[in-house]
Amino acid sequence: MSEISERLSFTIVNIGTLSMNKYWGETERKRAPSATCTLLDVDGIHVLVDPSPYPEQLQQRLFATTGLRLNNIDLVFVTHYHADHRFGLELFAGKPWLMSAAGIEEWRAAAPHEQSLINAFSPAEKHLPAGVSMLATPGHTRAHTSLxxxxxxxxxxVAGDAVMTRDFFAAAEGFHNSVDLVAARDSIHHIAQVATLIVPGHANYFVNNSSALSRPAS
Ligand SMILES: [Zn+2]
Structure with missing residues (x-):
């Protein structure tokens, strides 16, 4: 657990990895993708962000890293609709599943076959605890939303796939599958301006040192 203040702490429940990481010299898919899953503890309210691991592994990792059981989770937030950010969602049936309203609409348009799952999500706008807010970070998907x-x-x-890893952050670069690479770069610059600590979508958290951030060529 990393304490930021008396009322806010976070724990990395799962450190994600990319299926293919060009900064590791990889030019083809090397492994199944796994996204970073983070627990926020805000005045005792437990918000799980991007429940990526499959159910059995997520349950084990949640307990190993936080000491929490499934029923201790109050809210689940998902940054965007890509499946690798929610493989373990079913563990939290009965808890609020949250996504930005725009993210829900984007998912609806992208995946007509997933309507019943999408209907189980609520717009996060009214449900997040005080002190936690959404940050629109478009580019990876159009409605990608960080916390x-x-x-x-x-x-x-908690950037989700707006920041894939520290290397992608330093290069101000979106992943190759981004729907809008210019918007992805702008979102990285936005995060660089506001963040002290960054939890990327597919790596461990890091301290923002945006003096190292590449500026777009002009
Ligand atoms: Zn993604």
């Missing part, structure tokens, strides 16, 4: 939690000590941004 931001700020205290006097700084802001944690």
């Amino acid at each position: 931001q939690a700020c205290t006097r000590e700084g802001c944690l941004v």
Whole structure:
């Protein structure tokens, strides 16, 4: 657990990896994708972001990293509709499943065969605990949404696939499957301006050192 203030802490439940990481010299798919899953504890409210691991592994990792059981999770937030960010969702049946309203609409248009699953989601706008807000970070998908939690000590941004890894952040570059690479770059710059700590979509968290961030060529 990493404490940011008395009322906010976070734990990386699962460190994701990319199926193919060009910064590791990979030019083809090398492994199944796994996204980073984060627990936010906000005044005792437990928000699980991107429940990526499959159910059995997620249940084990949740307990191993936080000591929490499934019924201790209050809310589940998903940054965008890609399946690798929600393989373990079914563990939390009966809890609110949240996504930005725009993200739900984007999913509806992209995956007509998943309507019943999509209908189980609620717009996150009314459900997030005080101190946690959404940050529109388009580019990876058009309605990709990160979470931001700020205290006097700084802001944690759980970026999802707006920031794939620290290398993609430093290069201000979206993943090759981004729907809009220019918007993806702009979202990285936006995150660089507001974040103290960044949880990327497919790697461990890191301290924002945006002086190292590549500026777009002009
Ligand atoms: Zn994605």
